[in-house]
Amino acid sequence: MKLKTALLGAAATLAFAPAAFAERGADGNVKVLYSQAVSIMNAYLSSGTKDVEVGSLVLEPLAGFDQDGNVIPRLVTEIPSVENGGISEDLTTITWKITPGLVWSDGTPFTSADAVFSYQYCTDPAGGCAQAARYEGIEKVEAIDELTVKITWTAPKPNPFTAFVGGTSPILQAAQFANCLGAAAPTCTEQNFKPIGTGPFMVTDFKVNDVVELAANPNYRDPAKPAFATMTVKGGGDAAGAARAVMETGEFDYAWNTQINPELQVQMEKGGKGQFVSAFGTLVERIEMNLTNPSPDLPEGERSTAAHPHPFLSDLRVRKALSMAIDRALLVEVGYGNAGQPTCNLVPAPATFASPNTDCIAQDMDGAKALLDEAGWTVGANGIREKDGKPLKILYQTSVNAVRQDFQALIKGWWNELGVDVELKSIDGGVYFGGDPGSPDTFQKFYADVEMYANNFDGTDPEPYLAQYLCDKAPSPANGWQGENVNRFCDPAYDALVAELAATRDMDKRGEIAIRLNEMLTKDSYVIVPLVHRGRLSAHSTTLGGVVLNTWDSELWNASDWFRIK
Amino acid sequence: MLTFTIRRLLLAIPTLLFISLVIFLLVDFAPGSPMSQIPLTVPPEVRLKIIEAMGANEPIFVRYLLWLKQFFYVEPLVLIDSIFGSSYSQGMQRIVSWQSRSPVMDIIVERMPQTLTVVGSAYVIGVIIAVPIGIYSAYRQYSWFDQLGTFIAMIGFSVPTFFTGVVLILVFSVNLGWFPSIYNTSLKVTDWDSFMLQVKQMAMPVAVLALYNASQISRYMRSSMLDNLAQDYVRTARAKGMSERVVVLKHVLRNSLIPVVTVIALGIPTIFGGAIITEQVFKVNGLGALLINAIQGSDLPMVQTLTFIFAVLIVMFNLIADVLYGMLDPRIRYD
Numbered sequence A: 001m002k003l004k005t006a007l008l009g010a011a012a013t014l015a016f017a018p019a020a021f022a023e024r025g026a027d028g029n030v031k032v033l034y035s036q037a038v039s040i041m042n043a044y045l046s047s048g049t050k051d052v053e054v055g056s057l058v059l060e061p062l063a064g065f066d067q068d069g070n071v072i073p074r075l076v077t078e079i080p081s082v083e084n085g086g087i088s089e090d091l092t093t094i095t096w097k098i099t100p101g102l103v104w105s106d107g108t109p110f111t112s113a114d115a116v117f118s119y120q121y122c123t124d125p126a127g128g129c130a131q132a133a134r135y136e137g138i139e140k141v142e143a144i145d146e147l148t149v150k151i152t153w154t155a156p157k158p159n160p161f162t163a164f165v166g167g168t169s170p171i172l173q174a175a176q177f178a179n180c181l182g183a184a185a186p187t188c189t190e191q192n193f194k195p196i197g198t199g200p201f202m203v204t205d206f207k208v209n210d211v212v213e214l215a216a217n218p219n220y221r222d223p224a225k226p227a228f229a230t231m232t233v234k235g236g237g238d239a240a241g242a243a244r245a246v247m248e249t250g251e252f253d254y255a256w257n258t259q260i261n262p263e264l265q266v267q268m269e270k271g272g273k274g275q276f277v278s279a280f281g282t283l284v285e286r287i288e289m290n291l292t293n294p295s296p297d298l299p300e301g302e303r304s305t306a307a308h309p310h311p312f313l314s315d316l317r318v319r320k321a322l323s324m325a326i327d328r329a330l331l332v333e334v335g336y337g338n339a340g341q342p343t344c345n346l347v348p349a350p351a352t353f354a355s356p357n358t359d360c361i362a363q364d365m366d367g368a369k370a371l372l373d374e375a376g377w378t379v380g381a382n383g384i385r386e387k388d389g390k391p392l393k394i395l396y397q398t399s400v401n402a403v404r405q406d407f408q409a410l411i412k413g414w415w416n417e418l419g420v421d422v423e424l425k426s427i428d429g430g431v432y433f434g435g436d437p438g439s440p441d442t443f444q445k446f447y448a449d450v451e452m453y454a455n456n457f458d459g460t461d462p463e464p465y466l467a468q469y470l471c472d473k474a475p476s477p478a479n480g481w482q483g484e485n486v487n488r489f490c491d492p493a494y495d496a497l498v499a500e501l502a503a504t505r506d507m508d509k510r511g512e513i514a515i516r517l518n519e520m521l522t523k524d525s526y527v528i529v530p531l532v533h534r535g536r537l538s539a540h541s542t543t544l545g546g547v548v549l550n551t552w553d554s555e556l557w558n559a560s561d562w563f564r565i566k
Numbered sequence B: 001m002l003t004f005t006i007r008r009l010l011l012a013i014p015t016l017l018f019i020s021l022v023i024f025l026l027v028d029f030a031p032g033s034p035m036s037q038i039p040l041t042v043p044p045e046v047r048l049k050i051i052e053a054m055g056a057n058e059p060i061f062v063r064y065l066l067w068l069k070q071f072f073y074v075e076p077l078v079l080i081d082s083i084f085g086s087s088y089s090q091g092m093q094r095i096v097s098w099q100s101r102s103p104v105m106d107i108i109v110e111r112m113p114q115t116l117t118v119v120g121s122a123y124v125i126g127v128i129i130a131v132p133i134g135i136y137s138a139y140r141q142y143s144w145f146d147q148l149g150t151f152i153a154m155i156g157f158s159v160p161t162f163f164t165g166v167v168l169i170l171v172f173s174v175n176l177g178w179f180p181s182i183y184n185t186s187l188k189v190t191d192w193d194s195f196m197l198q199v200k201q202m203a204m205p206v207a208v209l210a211l212y213n214a215s216q217i218s219r220y221m222r223s224s225m226l227d228n229l230a231q232d233y234v235r236t237a238r239a240k241g242m243s244e245r246v247v248v249l250k251h252v253l254r255n256s257l258i259p260v261v262t263v264i265a266l267g268i269p270t271i272f273g274g275a276i277i278t279e280q281v282f283k284v285n286g287l288g289a290l291l292i293n294a295i296q297g298s299d300l301p302m303v304q305t306l307t308f309i310f311a312v313l314i315v316m317f318n319l320i321a322d323v324l325y326g327m328l329d330p331r332i333r334y335d
Helices: A002-020 A050-054 A112-123 A182-186 A189-193 A237-247 A264-271 A318-324 A328-333 A364-376 A402-418 A463-469 A492-503 A506-519 B002-029 B044-054 B061-084 B104-139 B144-158 B161-177 B192-229 B231-237 B244-272 B275-280 B285-296 B300-328
Strands: A029-034 A062-064 A070-075 A092-096 A136-147 A150-155 A201-207 A211-216 A230-235 A254-255 A274-289 A341-342 A386-388 A394-399 A421-427 A450-455 A527-543
Touching: A029 A050, A029 A450, A029 B285, A050 A237, A062 A394, A070 B161, A092 A136, A112 A136, A112 A150, A150 A237, A150 B044, A182 B044, A211 A394, A237 A254, A237 A264, A237 A492, A237 A527, A237 B161, A254 B061, A264 A274, A264 A328, A274 A318, A318 A364, A318 A386, A328 A341, A328 A402, A328 A527, A328 B300, A364 A402, A394 A402, A402 A450, A463 A492, A463 A506, A492 A506, B104 B192, B104 B244, B104 B285, B104 B300, B144 B192, B161 B192, B192 B244, B192 B275, B231 B244, B275 B285
Parallel strands: A029 A230, A029 A254, A394 A421, A394 A450
Antiparallel strands: A062 A070, A092 A150, A136 A150, A201 A211, A211 A230, A254 A527, A274 A450, A274 A527, A341 A527
């Protein structure tokens, strides 16, 4: 009853409030809290989510993604497609038509030259652009006329919505950044901190890693928006402190990424000053199996390389048994609550690309034991399974993180029950994800039998993500231990199918192939054992309306629609 | 005294150079890489470009020499330029943070005010509370006041600030709603109302830090007073018929203050170092938060510059403490 009334109330305010208060700047100040403080407003010089998202309040791309992952126009009249002629029949060009009359916050006209400049800015080899991947495969970007931008790709591009689409590839003002190309990019402090944009807000004060003060853009394209006259984005502290400031003390209206344990979530919701919102993107916490031998007895340079297959994880039955012994629902309950779902997929979303596979959800300890028996691993004297005199002993590594250590402990318990001896190892995130080829502890080097971390893909197209598991993408001494095929998975059929995906243009067909590729890695081979589909959890005050959590684009994607519930 | 000071100052130069080298090597050899801040969705080729643009892949001695030049030559020139409006530093490369791609010194200057107001006033308040408590505790040793003082000092000393900070937030922000739990660095004190807001937002972090400082200094004060109260000259003073007030506050206190002043002087550099934990809990975002943030992000230029500045301050205040010592106690002569 209570929930029903609350929902009805929320629906009612959503329906009537925007109409009632539709005037720019009428709602005063809105306060946003990012537990990781903002370092820079220019998304091209930082890959940090916090910088990209807060930057997106000012700098906008031509088009963005909505909460369902659909492409929506921002600075253009319509989304190009083959039907409306915006995308050429052979998929090698895409033409964007800029909305006429659009101006920057300083009042100067927004033209196609700005888009061309943004492309040059990010692809300059000396600039170190963090978002260069968005512009991969482009032959040229041209300004056909003042309001028309044409991108030509080097090869047919089934998914052309990378360049200028989404918060990670915004348009910079050519006039402001003219002297900031290439090696000069980082020296333009003033430009990087206070960029001129087309977004709903503009920066009035920027304190590095502390606070960003913004004011409504007087030249924003919708004269009624944003409802807030000013915005404060404060940074610092931790997720729990951020959640508390919204949910318990009510000092802030919105807190970003308030990933706290489920128990604390329930407790904070009792404060009644705010609510948690969650949404699911593509982030999956998973266990990766090492198909090569990480034994320290091997000489350096041969450890964890394709030269030596793993003594027991190369057996599908062992990998499958390890997966079957895990109770994913309990992991979610312990670690994420509403912000997680059990999953068996590497690609959990969008719906077109997600496999319906749910085989792994139910824990099957007996089945797992039977499978190991069948594989010849019999229980030895001390309860540890053995085969040919060798014990089944696993080194299980991950990064230092409270939830990950809980997961390690739970999974170790299940694997022990199975008769597997498990040694746990946790490594500082700075080292584990640091990619330093000199360190033995990076996740790429993988000097362990199994390891756990989370990864996702940018945007809505999983092709580059799935292409990470090609034979030649395996980290090895030859490529300085770079690459994300950490399992050293190598299947010619998989490689062939990835090539087929790259050549396929039909969306439904692409979905089928992606699902097949995903299953080859998970359900068929158990090389990757997905655990939890992790959502984004943020908190907003009960007086802040219009919040729609979006995991496909910047979380602040619709800040122009936010308003104060009175 | 002057020759002593000059000698010490000259000696400080090689010491500081050595410290800077050690810090640089330590920071560089520490595990962790700025790469870990780049999400996994960024492909390896792009990561490599980013690192190249930062200059993070240059050999270590090149980076060290460059840092030395920037710190001792470019940054002072920038300072001169900003004071006199000259343009000596035009086109020179300053020390740039890897996280924000902006000059490290500018960020430090930006952070200085909130650290000095919060941590500095906590230190002053701590001293103001600690000295009288120490005096009275020693004068009435083992009285209930002394016992209570010892108890509070023990709590202040042993309970970590991340605990007291969160307890204060839960009591005064969440339940009572008296004080904000988050420090607003954009607040400008212009009138009575904004001044009260400033006092309110400083109340909790200052209380946490002042308790910690006061418990430390009050113990020094107490033990130093106790040492002196047992001396013969105190008995002589009393025998001469002087009032207790004069004996304690004039004879004993002055002598007892000598070691305490040194301790207080040596503690001043820690003000500049900020209070890493307290700043983080209340989101004061001063120098302490800056340092910890830079360490987490493997922002080597920032960590290196900040720690070196702390080292300079510590060397300087050690010297000041030595000089003060000589001034307070005429028996101590360095020449």
